[in-house]
Amino acid sequence: MSDPTRYRKYHPKLYRTRMPIFWWVRKRAHIHFITRELTSVFVAFYAIELLFLLRTLTLGPEAYDAFLAWLQTPLALGLNTIAFLMIVFHSITWFNLAPKALVIRVGEVRIPPVAIAGLNYAGWAVFSAALAWFILTA
Amino acid sequence: MTQETIALEVFRYRPEQEREPTFQTYEVPLRKDWVVLDALNYIKDEIDGTLTFRWSCRMGVCGSCGMMINGTPVLTCAAFLETYRPGPVRIEPLANFPVVRDLVILMSDFMEKLGRVKPWIITDKEKPVAEGEYLQTPTQLADFKQYSMCINCLLCYSACPVSGLEPDFIGPAAIALAQRYNLDSRDEGSAQRMEVLSQDDGIWQCTLVGECSAVCPKAVDPAGAIQRYKVASTNDWWRSKLMPWGK
Ligand code: SF4
Ligand code: FES
Numbered sequence: 001m002s003d004p005t006r007y008r009k010y011h012p013k014l015y016r017t018r019m020p021i022f023w024w025v026r027k028r029a030h031i032h033f034i035t036r037e038l039t040s041v042f043v044a045f046y047a048i049e050l051l052f053l054l055r056t057l058t059l060g061p062e063a064y065d066a067f068l069a070w071l072q073t074p075l076a077l078g079l080n081t082i083a084f085l086m087i088v089f090h091s092i093t094w095f096n097l098a099p100k101a102l103v104i105r106v107g108e109v110r111i112p113p114v115a116i117a118g119l120n121y122a123g124w125a126v127f128s129a130a131l132a133w134f135i136l137t138a
Numbered sequence: 139m140t141q142e143t144i145a146l147e148v149f150r151y152r153p154e155q156e157r158e159p160t161f162q163t164y165e166v167p168l169r170k171d172w173v174v175l176d177a178l179n180y181i182k183d184e185i186d187g188t189l190t191f192r193w194s195c196r197m198g199v200c201g202s203c204g205m206m207i208n209g210t211p212v213l214t215c216a217a218f219l220e221t222y223r224p225g226p227v228r229i230e231p232l233a234n235f236p237v238v239r240d241l242v243i244l245m246s247d248f249m250e251k252l253g254r255v256k257p258w259i260i261t262d263k264e265k266p267v268a269e270g271e272y273l274q275t276p277t278q279l280a281d282f283k284q285y286s287m288c289i290n291c292l293l294c295y296s297a298c299p300v301s302g303l304e305p306d307f308i309g310p311a312a313i314a315l316a317q318r319y320n321l322d323s324r325d326e327g328s329a330q331r332m333e334v335l336s337q338d339d340g341i342w343q344c345t346l347v348g349e350c351s352a353v354c355p356k357a358v359d360p361a362g363a364i365q366r367y368k369v370a371s372t373n374d375w376w377r378s379k380l381m382p383w384g385k
Contacts, residue, residue, distance in 0.1 A: 014236035015151050024299070027209075097346060100366075
């Protein structure tokens with residue numbers, strides 16, 4: 001005989017709710033999270049744009065010039081501005097989360113989370129500076 | 139001077155009387171030294187003895203008084219009533235769990251998940267008692283201490299949208315407790331736990347919303363535990379691919 005005092009898993013009298021599709025609009029933290037996830041679309045956009053640019057190099061100077069002209073249209077400028085802002089958001093949110101995954105100990109001391117995020121930011125700054133130097137002095 | 143009061147809108151669900159829950163409003167004294175749990179006990183003692191909720195220690199240790207206050211999971215014994223002035227304060231059972239009655243949720247699902255991650259010290263060979271204790275340095279203790287502070291209050295499950303959308307997800311506290319033992323210098327069971335947690339319902343369900351750590355009253359940081367687990371699992375995978383002989 002089964003134990004009558006035990007709860008049954010699918011007890012018909014249990015009250016259950018389902019999460020609504022728009023569960024994420026109610027809380028700031030959730031909107032922040034969904035935005036962070038959506039930024040990946042813009043990362044992909046940048047990557048594809050870069051691939052198209054590379055393709056024009058194989059197609060000759062006219063194609064390249066046409067692509068540069070397209071980049072200066074209001075549509076392209078608008079899209080790239082949005083993509084840029086989203087990617088900055090993407091980088092900042094993920095750099096801030098890096099210490100969650102990385103716990104590094106040097107001997108007895110744990111490297112403080114701020115330092116790990118700081119190293120990421122420093123790397124970002126160095127790479128950006130190097131790229132800027134490479135492009136601007138070319 | 140008359141005592142100021144505050145309204146509590148309390149979730150009521152009486153399965154033998156109604157199929158859908160309702161909200162009942164109670165007016166309680168707004169006393170400076172009261173936490174929300176005191177107000178609930180006042181209702182139970184003075185206004186309506188049928189209101190059902192769990193609590194025990196009244197000091198943030200037993201983990202049984204967790205509820206949603208205005209949509210956020212908190213320990214009601216650690217939430218001062220005054221913070222919610224002027225009210226009304228909406229009190230609901232912890233989200234993402236089936237409700238048994240009023241503010242009482244069913245936690246058997248969590249208990250089953252907790253058991254699956256083997257939250258105890260596993261050793262390949264038991265050391266005979268005559269050989270003495272297992273010694274541990276303060277640094278070795280510091281490695282896992284934070285995770286051992288968990289009081290199983292389940293606030294993290296209520297805050298986690300993944301737990302709500304994917305009820306099979308093993309979830310924040312159980313994974314943090316798995317880490318508590320993995321990082322213990324006396325333990326040798328991490329491979330067994332990895333087998334459980336690298337499945338579909340394990341660590342990879344987590345999308346790092348991070349709310350579990352935001353609501354945890356004991357600073358366990360379950361989100362951190364899960365991300366560290368992902369790193370360890372990825373390292374394991376690479377090691378098994380690059381050095382298949384090194385098992
Ligand atoms: S990890 Fe924190 S929020 Fe989750 S059950 Fe443990 S103490 Fe509660
Ligand atoms: S009553 Fe024990 S934690 Fe609140």
